[in-house]
Amino acid sequence: MFARRTEFLKASEVRELLKLSDSDEIISFGGGLPAEESFPVGEMREICNQILEESGVKSMQYAISEGHAGLRNIIVKLMEEKGIHTSPDDILITSGSQQGLDLTAKAFLDEGDTILCESPTYLSAINAFKPFYPRFAEIDMDEEGLVPEDLIRKIESNSRIKFLYTVPDYQNPTGRRLSLERRKEIAEIANKYKLIIIEDSPYSELCFDNRKLPPLKSFDTQGRVIYVSTFSKTVCPGYRIGWVCAPQEIINKYVLFKQGTDIHTNFFAQMQIARYYEKYDIKEHLKSNIEIYKSRRDTMLDTIERTFPKEVEYTRPEGGMFLWVTLPESINTKELLVKSLKRGVAFVQGSAFFPNGGHENTMRLNFSGVREDKIRKGISILGEILKEEIDK
Amino acid sequence: MFARRTEFLKASEVRELLKLSDSDEIISFGGGLPAEESFPVGEMREICNQILEESGVKSMQYAISEGHAGLRNIIVKLMEEKGIHTSPDDILITSGSQQGLDLTAKAFLDEGDTILCESPTYLSAINAFKPFYPRFAEIDMDEEGLVPEDLIRKIESNSRIKFLYTVPDYQNPTGRRLSLERRKEIAEIANKYKLIIIEDSPYSELCFDNRKLPPLKSFDTQGRVIYVSTFSKTVCPGYRIGWVCAPQEIINKYVLFKQGTDIHTNFFAQMQIARYYEKYDIKEHLKSNIEIYKSRRDTMLDTIERTFPKEVEYTRPEGGMFLWVTLPESINTKELLVKSLKRGVAFVQGSAFFPNGGHENTMRLNFSGVREDKIRKGISILGEILKEEIDK
Numbered sequence: 001m002f003a004r005r006t007e008f009l010k011a012s013e014v015r016e017l018l019k020l021s022d023s024d025e026i027i028s029f030g031g032g033l034p035a036e037e038s039f040p041v042g043e044m045r046e047i048c049n050q051i052l053e054e055s056g057v058k059s060m061q062y063a064i065s066e067g068h069a070g071l072r073n074i075i076v077k078l079m080e081e082k083g084i085h086t087s088p089d090d091i092l093i094t095s096g097s098q099q100g101l102d103l104t105a106k107a108f109l110d111e112g113d114t115i116l117c118e119s120p121t122y123l124s125a126i127n128a129f130k131p132f133y134p135r136f137a138e139i140d141m142d143e144e145g146l147v148p149e150d151l152i153r154k155i156e157s158n159s160r161i162k163f164l165y166t167v168p169d170y171q172n173p174t175g176r177r178l179s180l181e182r183r184k185e186i187a188e189i190a191n192k193y194k195l196i197i198i199e200d201s202p203y204s205e206l207c208f209d210n211r212k213l214p215p216l217k218s219f220d221t222q223g224r225v226i227y228v229s230t231f232s233k234t235v236c237p238g239y240r241i242g243w244v245c246a247p248q249e250i251i252n253k254y255v256l257f258k259q260g261t262d263i264h265t266n267f268f269a270q271m272q273i274a275r276y277y278e279k280y281d282i283k284e285h286l287k288s289n290i291e292i293y294k295s296r297r298d299t300m301l302d303t304i305e306r307t308f309p310k311e312v313e314y315t316r317p318e319g320g321m322f323l324w325v326t327l328p329e330s331i332n333t334k335e336l337l338v339k340s341l342k343r344g345v346a347f348v349q350g351s352a353f354f355p356n357g358g359h360e361n362t363m364r365l366n367f368s369g370v371r372e373d374k375i376r377k378g379i380s381i382l383g384e385i386l387k388e389e390i391d392k
Numbered sequence: 393m394f395a396r397r398t399e400f401l402k403a404s405e406v407r408e409l410l411k412l413s414d415s416d417e418i419i420s421f422g423g424g425l426p427a428e429e430s431f432p433v434g435e436m437r438e439i440c441n442q443i444l445e446e447s448g449v450k451s452m453q454y455a456i457s458e459g460h461a462g463l464r465n466i467i468v469k470l471m472e473e474k475g476i477h478t479s480p481d482d483i484l485i486t487s488g489s490q491q492g493l494d495l496t497a498k499a500f501l502d503e504g505d506t507i508l509c510e511s512p513t514y515l516s517a518i519n520a521f522k523p524f525y526p527r528f529a530e531i532d533m534d535e536e537g538l539v540p541e542d543l544i545r546k547i548e549s550n551s552r553i554k555f556l557y558t559v560p561d562y563q564n565p566t567g568r569r570l571s572l573e574r575r576k577e578i579a580e581i582a583n584k585y586k587l588i589i590i591e592d593s594p595y596s597e598l599c600f601d602n603r604k605l606p607p608l609k610s611f612d613t614q615g616r617v618i619y620v621s622t623f624s625k626t627v628c629p630g631y632r633i634g635w636v637c638a639p640q641e642i643i644n645k646y647v648l649f650k651q652g653t654d655i656h657t658n659f660f661a662q663m664q665i666a667r668y669y670e671k672y673d674i675k676e677h678l679k680s681n682i683e684i685y686k687s688r689r690d691t692m693l694d695t696i697e698r699t700f701p702k703e704v705e706y707t708r709p710e711g712g713m714f715l716w717v718t719l720p721e722s723i724n725t726k727e728l729l730v731k732s733l734k735r736g737v738a739f740v741q742g743s744a745f746f747p748n749g750g751h752e753n754t755m756r757l758n759f760s761g762v763r764e765d766k767i768r769k770g771i772s773i774l775g776e777i778l779k780e781e782i783d784k
Contacts, residue, residue, distance in 0.1 A: 001588070002645060003502050003524075009648040033454055041448030048440035056433030060628035062425055095487055095632075095654040102653045106523055110395050127652035131498055132395075196393070236452035238659040240487075253394060256401040260519035261494045262487040266658045267630040 005131045027378035028346040032172065032321060033369030035296075038289040039236045040276065047275045051268065059268040065258045066251075067093025067243070068270035074277045075243050082204075083218035084227065089248045092255060095265045097202055097242035099258075100228035101128035104163075104198055106257040107250070109134050113162040116154055118146045120324075120353030120362070122172045122200065125165055134162070136355035143315070145171070145178030148185045155193050163196040163226075168216055169204040170320025173353045173364035177318055180213050187219035197225045202242075203320040205234050205286055206368075208294040211318070223247040231273050233321070234286060239269040293321070293368050299375045300367040307383025309390045321368035324350070327361045331389050334360065340385055345378045397523045419770035420738040424564065424713060425761030427688075430681040431628045432668065439667045443660065451660040457650045458643075459485025459635070460662035466669045467635050474596075475610035476619065481640045484647060487657045489594055489634035491650075492620035493520035496555075496590055498649040499642070501526050505554040508546055510538045512716075512745030512754070514564045514592065517557055526554070528747035535707070537563070537570030540577045547585050555588040555618075560608055561596040562712025565745045565756035569710055572605050579611035589617045594634075595712040597626050597678055598760075600686040603710070615639040623665050625713070626678060631661040685713070685760050691767045692759040699775025701782045713760035716742070719753045723781050726752060732777055737770045 051059050066072070072088040079086050094100045101124070109115075109132035117125070119138030126136070137158045140150040146166060155161060166186075168178035178186075190197050199216045217225040223246075230242035244254055258264070276282070297317065304314055304325075313326040327333065333349040340347065350362025367375060443451050458464070464480040471478050486492045493516070501507075501524035509517070511530030518528070529550045532542040538558060547553060558578075560570035570578075582589050591608045609617040615638075622634035636646055650656070668674070689709065696706055696717075705718040719725065725741040732739065742754025759767060 001500075003498065003500050005502075006499060006645050006648075009645070031454075036449045036453060039449055039452040041444055041452065044448070044452070045441060045444040048444065049437060052433055052437040052440065056436070057428045057431055060431040060433065060436070060630040061428060062423075062624075062629045095658075098652070099654045106395065107398060108393075108395050124652060124655070127648075131649065131652065232454075237454045238450075238452040240654060240656070240658045253398050253401070256398075256519075257523065260490070260516060260523065261653070262491045262632060263516070264632070266487075266632045266661050269658050269661065 008130045026344055026346050027374045029365040030346040030348045031366055031369050035292045043280055047272055051271050059271050063264050063267040065255050065264045071270050071274040083214045086245055090245055092244045092251050093265050094242045096240040097228045097230035100244045101125050103254045103257050105129050105132045107253045108162050113160050114158045116164040120173055123352050126355045145176050163198050165198045167200045169201050170317050173322055174324040175315045175317030175320050175322045183216050184219055190224045191222055199225050200228045202230045202233050207319040209318045241269055241273050296367045299372045303376050303379040307380045309387050323365050325363045329361050332360045333363045343381050345381045400522045418736055418738050419766045421757040422738040422740045423758055423761050427684045435672055439664055443663050451663050455656050455659040457647050457656045463662050463666040475606045478637055482637055484636045484643050485657050486634045488632040489620050489622035492636045493517050495646045495649050497521050497524045499645045500554050505552050506550045508556040512565055515744050518747045537568050555590050557590045559592045561593050562709050565714055566716040567707045567709025567712050567714045575608050576611055582616045583614055591617050592620045594622045594625050599711040601710045633661055633665050688759045691764045695768050695771040699772045701779050715757050717755045721753050724752045725755045735773050737773045
């Protein structure tokens with residue numbers, strides 16, 4: 001009865017396990033939530049009143065698939081600040097950046113095409129692409145992000161490559177940032193091999209060290225980089241407002257698929273985000289958010305340092321929301337998660353982030369959405385469990 | 393570079409032509425807009441203030457893919473009033489009913505599957521399904537909607553049938569309503585042939601004659617009907633809030649695809665719609681909307697009656713937003729549209745609504761979104777053009 005693709009989507013174990021972590025008694029490092037303290041609730045109340053007073057009818061009517069013109073202008077300016085010179089015709093507003101990935105799949109993927117991606121990569125990108133029957137070729141990573149030499153190797157040893165999917169800034173799940181040198185290298189590799197790049201950049205503004213790196217797209221001289229981003233981590237995720245920035249020829253295809261997918265993105269929400277950027281100081285807002293995130297990251301790293309056994313390796317992200325833990329190979333984090341949940345702590349098993357499986361000894365920890373007292377408590381419990389497992 | 397499916401999506405001629413009709417100088421019967429006068433702008437302002445005061449943080453945070461619990465409870469009651477006995481677990485909130493169709497395609501369609509549909513059928517359903525490479529078998533319609541005998545013929549003469557897609561209430565594009573007798577017959581046919589039905593019902597509340605018919609799903613004894621609907625025509629379309637009601641086994645598949653598609657639907661907007669139903673009298677609201685629509689329908693029919701040549705046939709819808717015009721076979725409405733736009737009037741050429749093409753002598757006219765003085769003027773101009781064409 002169902003389509004063949006439903007077989008890939010066996011009810012996600014991660015999701016089922018994490019349903020348990022909804023309870024208040026569980027300290028969950030499994031989610032990917034922005035800090036609630038960061039949402040501009042009061043400002044949004046003023047904004048809603050203004051929109052409904054000045055443009056009430058327009059905010060409730062059908063709108064064009066491309067998105068709110070004012071918001072696209074704002075995004076052009078945001079892109080400009082990152083060294084990407086573009087125009088509103090190159091911008092499509094999407095229902096979160098997740099929809100940018102769904103439209104990417106529709107516009108590019110035929111059955112059997114190869115997607116190059118970091119190993120590990122973003123779980124929900126795998127879920128967006130898989131329904132279109134691609135193969136995944138995973139590229140090695142190190143502390144500087146994906147390894148250009150391995151990218152070349154995988155380009156040369158795979159057929160029907162459609163694109164490279166990459167999260168250069170504070171990657172989900174590892175928290176790693178692609179180095180400046182490598183950004184330039186990868187842009188050159190893309191030109192040489194005529195490679196399309198999907199640059200997914202939801203976390204770039206959550207930079208803790210004041211050393212923002214220019215996006216891959218800013219080095220793109222041939223219109224090969226499709227940049228996908230979101231307001232979920234700068235304003236709030238509940239409104240589901242993201243965007244795709246790409247040459248107009250590509251945006252035009254995305255728009256056609258957008259029409260069949262959901263016609264257009266919630267127009268009121270587009271106006272909310274546009275007004276927020278027009279009326280308030282996003283830089284000040286981000287500065288105070290980053291303080292929260294940075295402090296939570298520090299607390300998590302300190303507690304790991306104090307409580308995790310010395311065999312455990314982990315990343316030290318300079319931004320974003322996650323860090324990545326690699327345990328001795330004898331430990332399976334799926335089994336560990338069951339034990340950990342019994343003691344009131346949740347995380348995501350790392351194997352979920354590898355499209356071709358394996359790596360059962362890894363886990364992702366989220367620090368952005370958990371209060372510091374809970375981080376201390378939860379990480380200490382995890383440390384105790386890890387000690388018990390390793391000493392076995 | 394692009395996927396094979398992009399070939400089907402040659403830039404829609406309809407869309408390109410209708411872009412011209414955005415200008416204020418054009419009277420457009422081409423859109424599908426609810427009357428702006430129908431939007432509860434003042435009420436929404438109160439609602440926004442309440443949400444941000446009472447649940448500001450929650451309204452801005454990530455939420456579960458299934459949708460807002462309170463809104464799903466409201467939908468269960470709406471379904472109950474229609475004779476559909478269901479539970480919140482059988483409801484998924486979608487980004488407009490259009491997304492219900494996209495998720496249907498993902499959950500059910502393999503390349504080469506056959507979709508049964510009315511002839512003509514909803515244009516954007518064709519666009520939602522086509523990227524998944526189905527075949528379409530069109531079922532004959534008459535004034536009582538799709539013809540059960542032809543449905544049986546097509547079931548028996550086609551292989552790999554996946555589902556019947558139908559819009560029983562004031563169908564887009566014809567405005568026709570499936571008769572009560574036929575609803576029962578089709579439910580029986582579905583049971584006999586183990587046929588899945590996608591019942592798309594965006595217009596059922598826009599009933600002008602106080603004679604609402606029970607949905608196909610209310611006759612469903614085997615969980616074969618997937619009911620898709622929306623708040624776009626009862627509250628407003630800009631918020632993009634719709635739903636799917638189906639047995640939980642099916643909803644579970646849809647939820648998995650929803651996660652990869654856009655994670656969840658705008659949560660603030662779900663709260664807006666839920667509060668509207670909790671705090672205001674939707675029945676009173678609909679009553680006044682229906683007055684507007686009914687009066688516009690009457691004006692359009694009266695003017696057609698007075699000004700169109702007698703050779704022209706048209707439907708007389710008892711609800712909804714559209715009527716359907718069939719011209720003598722010698723007239724091509726695509727060519728007619730070019731002439732008509734020059735004289736300041738737009739419509740949609742009917743051939744766009746036939747997945748297998750043909751029927752160039754038909755057109756769809758929207759009455760819900762056009763003021764009555766403009767309806768009189770625009771239809772009169774169209775009448776003049778038709779006379780000239782037929783007298784040629």
